[in-house]
Amino acid sequence: MAKQPVYLPQPSPATAVGSELQGLTLEGDPLSTQVAQIQQTLVDNLHWVQGKDEQFATAHDYYMALAHSVRNQLLQKRIRTAKTYAQAQAKAVYYLSAEFLMGRHLGNGLINLGLYDTMRHALADCGLDLDELLEREAEPGLGNGGLGRLAACFMDSLTTLNLPAVGYGIRYEFGIFTQVIHEGHQVEVPDKWLSYGNPWEIARPDYRVEIKFGGHTEVYKDSAGDYQVRWIPSQTVMGIPHDVPVPGYGTDNVNLLRLWKAEAGEAFDLGAFNAGDYAGAVANKMMSENITKVLYPNDETRQGKELRLQQQYFFVACSLQDIIRLHLRDHGSLNDLAEFAAIQLNDTHPAIGVAELMRLLLDDHQFEWEAAWQITQRVFGYTNHTLMPEALERWSVDLFGKLLPRHLEIIYEINHRFLDQVKLRYPKDPERLERLSLIEEGPERRVRMANLACVGSHAINGVAALHTELLKQEVLQDFYELWPDKFTNKTNGITPRRWLLQCNPRLAQLISETIGDRWITHLDELKQLEAHADNEEFRHAWQAIKQENKWSLAHYIRDTLNLEIDPSSMFDVQIKRMHEYKRQLLNVLHVVTLYNRILQNPGDHVVPRTVIFGGKAAPGYAMAKLIIKLITAVADVVNHDPIVAGRLKVVFLPNYNVSSAQRLFPASDLSEQISTAGMEASGTGNMKFTLNGALTIGTLDGANVEIREEVGADNFFLFGLTTEQVAACKAVGHNPWFYYDTNPELKRVLDVIASGLFAPETPNLFLPILDSLLVGDPYMVMADYAAYVQCQEHVSRTYEDRDRWVRMAILNTARVGKFSADRTIAEYARDIWRVKPVPVGE
Secondary structure (H helix, E strand, C coil), X not given: CCCCCCCCCCCCCHHHHCHHHCCCCCCCCCHHHHHHHHHHHHHHHHHHCCCCCCCCCCHHHHHHHHHHHXXXXXXXXXXXXXXXXXXXXXXXXXXXXXXXXXXXXXXXXXXXXXXXXXXXHHHHHCCCXXXXXXXXXXXXXXXXXXXXXXXXXXXXXXXXXXXXXEEEEECCCCCCCEEEEECCEXXXXXXXXXXXXXXXXXXXHHHCEXXXXXXXXXXXXXXXXXXXXXXXXXXXXXXXXXXXEEECCCCCCEEEEEEEEEEECCCCCHHHHHCCCHHHHCHHHXXXXXXHCCCCCCCCCHHHHHHHHHHHHHHHHHHHHHHHHHHHHHHCCHHHHHHHEEEEEECCCCCCHHHHHHHHHHHHCCCCHHHHHHHHHHHEEEECCCCCHHHCCEEEHHHHHHHCHHHHHHHHHHHHHHHHHHHHHCCCCHHHHHHHCCEECCCCCEEXXXXXXXXXXXXXXXXXXXXXXXXXXXXXXXXXHHCHHHEEECCCCECHHHHHHHCCHHHHHHHHHHHCCHHHCCHHHHHHHHXXXXXXXXXXXXXXXXXXXXXXXXHHHHHHHCCCXXXXXXXXXXXCCCCHHHCHHHHHHHHHHHXXXXXXXXXXXXXXXXXXXXXXXXXXXXXXXXXXXHHHHHHHHHHCCHHHCCCEEEEECCCCCHHHHHHHHHHCCEEEECXXXXXXXXXXXXXXXXXXXXXXXXXXXXXXXXXXXXXXHHHCEECCCCHHHHHHHHHHCCCHHHHHHHCHHHHHHHHHHHCCCCCCCCCCCCHHHHHHHHCCCCXXXXXXXXXXXXXXXXXXXXXXXXXXXXXXXXXXXXXXXXXXXXXXXXXXXXXXXXXXXXXXXX
């Protein structure tokens, strides 16, 4: 710690504390009483949970004591919530997601409990710094990007809206890797987020479930003489749930995130150990625990593919058994499961749930097929999150049959019955049958998981208006023509609690002082800010806050990377998962363009710009990793060239995660949302930038379309081909060489990269990138380059007019109300789940 506490009260007697059950009960207490109680609870947890006093306590001890204090208040609320839901016989949402990128818990818990400022005051009284303790928390990297962060925002909104819900996912031991940049290259290091324990979770071994893999099936007659199927597995694994309380804002409700850990049924073979086979003694433990070891293992190998399928089935099977247990506890019969349970599939990862629920109903609970199928279709909803064909998962039939033989039988039967219905509707259309089939024929037959999700769900939704239309017209066109009523749009949203109130407290305070604080749970209230956009004093205050945030980020970058950046320059930021369709490459080409221009005309006026990148590439994605190397190589040259000093800087911020995002969004001037039109489903980073007053440069892709509609075309920097133009260009034969030959500036940029300037020791290093651009250019980087560069010139001119820029920023924030996750969840609850709020205490 920076300084020792100057005062802490004496601990309560152990009998009064009840070990680690000591928590806060602050409702209605005056500030002085709250401060005293916080201090007392802190010292009690320091003594009785950590076993330390202030003389020997470390910073970690204080963090753990504080975390237990907050967690225990959440648990008190959770107990009341569970009782309220049970008494109300409430229908609940069960949200199945392979990712939950929750971010750090402590700050979010304090915000949602309304304790943030009080806690800061109470700790300062003791000589402790809340910010320093917040930094002690390891961030759980249980997601890769937008999918996991969306799930986290949705959990926040579900609780804030008092909707009964449980999020189900995987307790990855190592999560997404820690990204280290070594000599400009991404290096993946294990993310040891559990090294110091996790005070936010409670293991529930009494709710463990058994999960089967492999083996074979056999037919037998039950006591009534009916034929049944029994699955005889070759391997069993135990699923152990770990519960994390999820608070809402301004409510006593607390929902649960239940994450599953894989363990061996028999973790230790004493006989093998005594025989000297020490590795064999723990082989079963190692094999079982691998299932939840790492988020998204590299699936370039067959072993990797098998592990990913194991992961998906494991958490879905655990979750469905748990849902059935909860339902039978409260209702006694599964006949009415659909009346009390809405199960949402967050993309295709949990789609195996359709076959698994059928297996449980048919084999374990002896339902007839039609009754089981009716229940299954009524409980499941499917959210599609992608337009990329490779993300619509397909598993080899051989692999599927090896791991899940009973499920393959069930999928074949679902497919047979489904295609019989399709034949009646389209009797002379065999091509349609082939496209709709759950089984893709070919040299290697595959199970189409998106098709399974569509057939087995009563509702299918996209996540932005354009995305949903493209699903209807292209990706899932045959399903839309078959079942148009199943399809609906639910444009994504973000929680304003984390993405403004917590991450940008200065701006949040200004907004609340100006229009009140109802916007925290009713984001459309920000519309009132429009009336202040022309107020000079308000604009000045807005700009001063932005500048403070930029200084804070500059200090962080200096401390992290030993790199000085100018807070008065434009902060031009692109932070997202590294993928070719997101076109970080287009951004780099613009950076090289600016660099070339300055070198050619060093006396010309240039609007100073700091271009900041952040994002991780999948371990097996060679091209994305090479683009990271190009960014860092360009940065190395640009940042050390005295000719461009003070005019252009390039930053690649390693290990982009929720915590670094909370620093970046408030400090950004320009938001780069430049994906190829028709390839981004929605995006939520675009919403977070807009909420924090950054202006967007972007294409008409994903939620950009709706953001532009809301904030106004004059407050959005639009460029690039539309979805229809991209398709037309590809249809007639896209020729990237045309742009190279006819655009001297683009030619110069590519020639500079080809020359080896950015990789003098390995001059051919970036040839695969150049080949991709000049041979095919699948993401239309060459086609959009000129429009992008021209639009960036417009950005620079606008930035120089500070009054105009700030006014545009205010209007962006004022008009972002539609993109609250609260609105999105309310629409799901009304249109798909049919669930109603059940507030605690009413």
